[in-house]
Amino acid sequence: MLDLAPSIYRQRLVIEAYPKNAITAEQIRSYLxxxxxxxxxxxxxxxxxxxxxxxxxxxxTHWETSGAHFYAWxxxxxxxxxxxxxxKAFDPAxxxxxxxxFFGSDDVVHKEF
Numbered sequence: 001m002l003d004l005a006p007s008i009y010r011q012r013l014v015i016e017a018y019p020k021n022a023i024t025a026e027q028i029r030s031y032l033x034x035x036x037x038x039x040x041x042x043x044x045x046x047x048x049x050x051x052x053x054x055x056x057x058x059x060x061t062h063w064e065t066s067g068a069h070f071y072a073w074x075x076x077x078x079x080x081x082x083x084x085x086x087x088k089a090f091d092p093a094x095x096x097x098x099x100x101x102f103f104g105s106d107d108v109v110h111k112e113f
Contacts (some may be wrong), residue, residue, distance in 0.1 A: 013092050013112045015082040017105035023072035023080060025049040028059035031102050032070060038098045039090040069091055 032047035041063040049059040050053050059070040065088035073079045082099060084090075100108045 004093070009085050009087055009089065010097060011084075011112070013082075013084045013090075013095055013109060015084075015096055015099050015110045015111060017080060017100065017103065019072070019078050019103045019105060019110040022078060023057060025051065025057060025059070025101070027103075028057055028070050028072065031099075032059055032061040035068060035084075035095070035098065036061065036063060039084075039086075039095060041086065041088065041090070059067060074092055085110050 003027045020110070028049050029047045033043070035041075036043040044064055046105050047061040049057060051057050055071075057070075057072040061067050063086065067081040068084045068085070070076050071081045071083075082095075084095060088103065092110065094111050097109055099105070
């Protein structure tokens with residue numbers, strides 16, 4: 001993909017896994033609140049969550065240097081996906097370890113781009 005804005009730093013990371021149990025709104029808020037200091041980001045708002053009856057929970061947090069989205073399914077399987085987008089460098093391994101430990105997931109997959 002052609003970089004249309006090479007003077008603007010961007011980093012993206014997607015993390016996906018199976019949680020041990022269904023994920024609640026409070027867990028999403030707690031996870032996103034804790035993710036900011038783990039990645040040395042400055043939170044601008046408290047995390048926001050919403051539930052779709054058809055697709056499950058979603059959450060979002062806004063950081064000074066962008067933010068993160070969180071999605072959790074209960075059907076057809078317990079599953080979650082995190083999408084981190086920043087304009088400040090962070091260590092992907094730190095985000096993956098924090099996520100895996102927070103939700104007690106056995107296996108976690110991730111992709112940085």
